[in-house]
Amino acid sequence: MALNVSDPASWAPNLTPDQFWNERSYLAGILIGAVAYGVHATLFFLxxxxxxxxxRTHWKDYIWxxxxxxxxxxxxxGNGGQFKFTQMIWIDNRExxxxxxxxxxxxxTAFESxxxxAAYIVNGWLQDALxxxxxxxxxxxxxxxxxxxxLVFLGEMGVxxxxxxxLTTEGKTIRNEVAAQLFTSYFAISISLNVLLTLAIVAKLLFVRRRIKHHLQDSSSTYVSVSAMLIESASLYAVCGILFxxxxxxxxxxxxxxxPTLGQAESIAPLLIILRVAQGQAWSADTESRLATSTIKFSSSQHMDTIALSSANGSKGASTTRFHRGTGASEYEEDGVKVEEEIIKKHDV
Structure with missing residues (x-):
């Protein structure tokens, strides 16, 4: 059909519906990925x-x-290369x-692509390593x-x-059978590894949450809340990986x-974890023992004594808990925790 300025139907290229859908989805994906990159950049600077x-008193501070x-x-x-390749597709080489x-x-196989x-594969390694x-x-x-x-991670790196x-060999494109199989294998291994680790971490945090649920307080929920589980397990990448x-x-x-969003999710997920590290809210080697240790305190009110149960953040292992109720004193062992009971006179106000 000859081009006619007054006929909008002549402006459309001669493509099949499937070709239209492929090109539209590619361009839309780039734009969505750009939004994800903006989220990544914001999290990075924060x-x-x-x-x-x-x-910064420890070498790990500099590692982070x-x-x-x-x-x-x-x-x-990677994002820059993707933008440049997109420009080459629709502007530089439109004919x-x-x-x-x-x-x-x-x-x-163009350099930009x-x-x-390569950038997103390397970031995938970094994300999986974290x-x-x-x-x-x-x-x-x-x-x-x-x-x-x-071992699975090493296999992923090899693939x-x-x-x-x-992808860098002449004639081998992402649509080529060999490259496509490798592409599928790489993402299948990476995403499967992340899904399994995500489920394992969530299961572990749920187990800890169940153990301390009777005396769970705000300080404890920092480590075992739903948001903590989702962030600590890097579930964002696992979900995006399945969707791809x-x-x-x-x-x-x-x-x-x-x-394109998956390429940014593999950077956003680690940053969310490191953000918790920077805020002092990330799970550490002794978090479970600290959460399992509790302190019981009594405070007097007008009608009764009140018991407050809280996590002893600075302790490791069992703690010593004191009860104050009347006069006299007693001491006993319960569940491996040494407890002293001092009886003081109760006030009737």
């Missing part, structure tokens, strides 16, 4: 400010700052035979517990390196809506 304001900066820089490179969809499918893929570390900490620093996930080699992997396997254009 987290960096809090980390920098903390007293370095890790946060590396994740943001790598993510920014490419077959249109933007063909350019995207056939030229994904490769930079984007969730493995958190898994190790939350499960009491047990090497045997983390051994299996570490992703093979994928990068395939299913359409990818079904060869649905919906995958293009999710993939």
């Amino acid at each position: 987290t960096l400010t809090l980390l920098w304001a903390r007293p 700052i370095t890790y946060t900066a590396i994740v943001f820089i790598v993510s920014s490179l 490419y035979p077959g249109g933007p969809g063909a350019y995207f499918a056939e030229q994904s 490769t930079l984007c893929n 969730i493995l570390y958190r898994f190790y900490i939350i499960f009491g620093g047990s090497v045997m517990t983390v051994l299996g996930p570490v 992703s390196i093979a994928l990068l080699i395939a 992997l299913v359409p990818w396997r079904l060869k649905s254009p919906v995958q293009s809506l999710v993939l």
